[in-house]
Amino acid sequence: MSIAEAGWERRLGARPSAETLAIALPLAAAAVGIAGLLAVDGQSYGHIGHLVMIVGMTLAMMSPLAIPLGRAVAGSTLWWQARAAVLVALTLFLGLWGLAAAAMHLVAEVLGLVMTQTGAIALLAVGCIAVQIGRGRLRLLVACRVTQPIYPNRHLRSAAHWAGLASRRCMRVCAAPMMLSAVQPSLACFAAVAVLLWVERFAARPALRVPLALGYLGIAVALVLTSWPVDSAMPGGHLGQH
Amino acid sequence: MTFTRRDAWDLSRDEIWPEALAWYARAVRAMQDRPLSDPLSWRYQAAIHGLANTPPPPGAPWNECQHATWYFLPWHRMYLYQFERIVRKTIIELGGPDDWAQPYWNYEGSGTSNQIPPAFREASLPDGSPNPLLVNERRSLINAGGGLPPEITSSTDALNTEFFTTPFAGVPVGFGGPRTGFAHFGPAPGALENQPHNIVHVAVGGTFGFMSNPDTAALDPIFWLHHANIDRLWETWRLQTNANPTSGTWRFRSFRLRDDNGELIRMRVGEVVDVTSLDYTYDSLPLVASTREKAEAVPPRSRPKTVAQSSKAMRVGREGASTAMKVGPLPTPSAGASRGREPRFHLKLSDIEGRANPGIVYGVYVHLPEEPEPIRERRRVGAVSFFGVEHSTSRGSKNPQPLSYTFDITDVIQQLGAHGDVSDLAVSLVPMEGMVEEPGAAAATPPPVNIRTVAVLTSEHQ
Numbered sequence: 176m177s178i179a180e181a182g183w184e185r186r187l188g189a190r191p192s193a194e195t196l197a198i199a200l201p202l203a204a205a206a207v208g209i210a211g212l213l214a215v216d217g218q219s220y221g222h223i224g225h226l227v228m229i230v231g232m233t234l235a236m237m238s239p240l241a242i243p244l245g246r247a248v249a250g251s252t253l254w255w256q257a258r259a260a261v262l263v264a265l266t267l268f269l270g271l272w273g274l275a276a277a278a279m280h281l282v283a284e285v286l287g288l289v290m291t292q293t294g295a296i297a298l299l300a301v302g303c304i305a306v307q308i309g310r311g312r313l314r315l316l317v318a319c320r321v322t323q324p325i326y327p328n329r330h331l332r333s334a335a336h337w338a339g340l341a342s343r344r345c346m347r348v349c350a351a352p353m354m355l356s357a358v359q360p361s362l363a364c365f366a367a368v369a370v371l372l373w374v375e376r377f378a379a380r381p382a383l384r385v386p387l388a389l390g391y392l393g394i395a396v397a398l399v400l401t402s403w404p405v406d407s408a409m410p411g412g413h414l415g416q417h
Numbered sequence: 418m419t420f421t422r423r424d425a426w427d428l429s430r431d432e433i434w435p436e437a438l439a440w441y442a443r444a445v446r447a448m449q450d451r452p453l454s455d456p457l458s459w460r461y462q463a464a465i466h467g468l469a470n471t472p473p474p475p476g477a478p479w480n481e482c483q484h485a486t487w488y489f490l491p492w493h494r495m496y497l498y499q500f501e502r503i504v505r506k507t508i509i510e511l512g513g514p515d516d517w518a519q520p521y522w523n524y525e526g527s528g529t530s531n532q533i534p535p536a537f538r539e540a541s542l543p544d545g546s547p548n549p550l551l552v553n554e555r556r557s558l559i560n561a562g563g564g565l566p567p568e569i570t571s572s573t574d575a576l577n578t579e580f581f582t583t584p585f586a587g588v589p590v591g592f593g594g595p596r597t598g599f600a601h602f603g604p605a606p607g608a609l610e611n612q613p614h615n616i617v618h619v620a621v622g623g624t625f626g627f628m629s630n631p632d633t634a635a636l637d638p639i640f641w642l643h644h645a646n647i648d649r650l651w652e653t654w655r656l657q658t659n660a661n662p663t664s665g666t667w668r669f670r671s672f673r674l675r676d677d678n679g680e681l682i683r684m685r686v687g688e689v690v691d692v693t694s695l696d697y698t699y700d701s702l703p704l705v706a707s708t709r710e711k712a713e714a715v716p717p718r719s720r721p722k723t724v725a726q727s728s729k730a731m732r733v734g735r736e737g738a739s740t741a742m743k744v745g746p747l748p749t750p751s752a753g754a755s756r757g758r759e760p761r762f763h764l765k766l767s768d769i770e771g772r773a774n775p776g777i778v779y780g781v782y783v784h785l786p787e788e789p790e791p792i793r794e795r796r797r798v799g800a801v802s803f804f805g806v807e808h809s810t811s812r813g814s815k816n817p818q819p820l821s822y823t824f825d826i827t828d829v830i831q832q833l834g835a836h837g838d839v840s841d842l843a844v845s846l847v848p849m850e851g852m853v854e855e856p857g858a859a860a861a862t863p864p865p866v867n868i869r870t871v872a873v874l875t876s877e878h879q
Contacts, residue, residue, distance in 0.1 A: 194720055246720070249720070250588075250720060250721070250723070251723065251767075251870065251872075252723060252726075253723050253724070253725075253726055253745055254722040254723055254724065254745075254748050255745060255746065257722075257723075313599070314817070317817070317818050318817070320604075320818070321817075321818055321819060322604075322767065322768055322819065322870075323768065323869075324730065324767075324768045324869040324870040325726075325870075326726070326727075326728045326729065327726050327728050327743075328728045378598065379598040379599070380598055380599060381599060
């Protein structure tokens with residue numbers, strides 16, 4: 176079909192666009208994550224409860240960051256292939272983050288066991304602050320937005336490759352703060368860390384590094400203060416409670 | 418006091434060394450004699466734009482030039498403004514006039530204006546001392562008095578761009594560049610930044626010349642005259658019919674620079690959006706029909722859609738490169754699209770990476786795969802020079818990001834469509850005449866630039 180012959184009446188026009196999918200899918204994932212969080216917050220479901228909470232938190236926190244990825248994939252793909260490419264990219268991106276969340280849960284448990292909850296919080300807070308102040312942070316943030324080619328003859332594989340790279344780059348930036356919130360999971364802590372992550376990722380301004388570092392320091396202090404009775408009575412952090 | 422920036426060629430019609438350029442040369446030499454650690458030195462000022470392989474002193478605003486972003490124009494205006502004040506102060510210290518203003522190089526002017534002004538090609542100053550305005554790290558043709566072709570110096574397409582920025586990574590391309598945060602090198606140049614800015618950089622610098630690399634460009638004294646011209650073109654665009662962004666994100670962004678006392682200062686974009694708020698003007702700005710504040714032009718709100726894409730990357734070497742692609746069905750227009758107006762078509766070259774600039778200006782052609790060479794010549798949609806491509810890779814930049822370029826190809830698509838079927842398209846990058854230097858040693862030939870995505874997109878009128 177040639178452009179000259181094409182006119183403006185085209186097939187496939189009635190289906191939801193890739194752009195719509197790129198926004199709707201992450202928002203749906205965020206809703207599921209928040210529902211999971213609310214379901215287990217304040218309940219005593221043990222390890223499974225914490226796992227659900229951390230995976231839910233991860234989906235809720237990462238879904239807004241998945242929207243730019245979905246839109247970029249949609250814009251880089253032939254428009255009639257874009258829906259499938261966006262679906263693959265977002266499913267893989269969020270799926271990899273779900274797996275990472277499970278791993279973070281495990282690491283948080285181990286840290287709490289080997290060095291007390293307060294020690295784990297202090298260690299991760301130092302990590303969060305150090306990466307803010309250290310060089311190369313802007314480089315990592317910019318890398319999260321780097322696009323990849325999507326070739327028409329292998330668009331799903333290209334989309335999967337892009338999602339894999341994006342999630343890896345995203346984890347380099349977000350892993351330490353998310354681990355911090357996984358040590359002692361609570362809605363308030365997730366919300367605070369999510370706000371700092373979103374501000375950092377969407378603003379990408381070097382001038383915000385000090386306020387962000389102070390933000391993580393504040394979260395760490397609050398976590399230590401709220402965990403003190405548990406921590407002092409029960410080495411092993413929240414694992415010790417079960 | 419208002420300082421008037423004048424065309425270096427108007428100054429040079431009757432003499433090689435007009436007073437403004439002679440004093441500029443003396444000041445450049447004085448600044449070159451200062452140590453790198455001195456914020457008023459030539460090399461420190463160049464390092465603010467970019468300096469590779471030298472860690473900046475604590476707090477120094479080095480490597481902060483803004484490219485391929487909507488901050489490109491205001492950052493360079495601030496940078497040039499402070500540089501001009503430093504040069505003026507140096508000239509006064511040397512006993513020169515106190516009304517010196519930065520000359521500009523209008524390569525689109527008449528006669529020999531497309532050549533670099535003669536003062537930049539002379540071996541010595543009038544007193545017989547070496548001329549600091551002459552640098553050997555330029556394309557040999559330029560120092561020999563060769564002119565730049567009008568196809569690469571033309572600012573017509575840029576000045577005809579209605580809106581300043583676009584949210585969709587440069588599709589369609591805006592006059593000033595895409596919306597980004599702080600971007601030493603962002604994702605896509607604006608229309609004026611690509612041509613003439615980027616192209617003149619590489620046309621002057623050639624392979625491995627100062628001007629071809631952002632990390633050395635400001636070491637060449639012609640850099641500042643080139644940027645004064647770009648600054649003049651921005652003001653010309655604004656005074657014609659157009660308006661700068663009103664976004665607070667843009668206007669309140671500040672950047673660090675050094676003032677003429679060497680002090681670290683911050684300037685906000687909002688302070689430099691028109692030159693009347695500063696203390697200089699140009700000798701050739703258009704007359705303004707109305708001083709009423711104009712509304713900012715808004716680009717189409719619907720996201721462009723990809724209708725054709727190559728299935729492999731293009732590797733662009735000294736000979737250029739070509740690729741072909743199938744054109745698919747066009748999308749249905751959205752409800753908000755203007756009835757009766759044809760969609761626009763854009764060629765996007767993106768995910769571009771390279772370790773060094775080839776030092777070549779390439780014409781970009783969109784044509785049918787089997788079209789003969791003479792007909793292809795009519796299908797030129799623009800030019801690229803890959804200025805800043807070093808910053809697209811992790812080896813070249815502190816925040817690597819692939820480059821992209823966009824060209825409006827609607828006219829060419831309509832021409833092709835009028836002659837029959839355009840289900841197949843080809844895209845070629847061909848070195849422009851006079852823009853390839855003789856190859857040196859094989860080891861010195863830059864590696865090819867990789868264009869990983871070549872695509873045609875449509876956008877709607879609204």
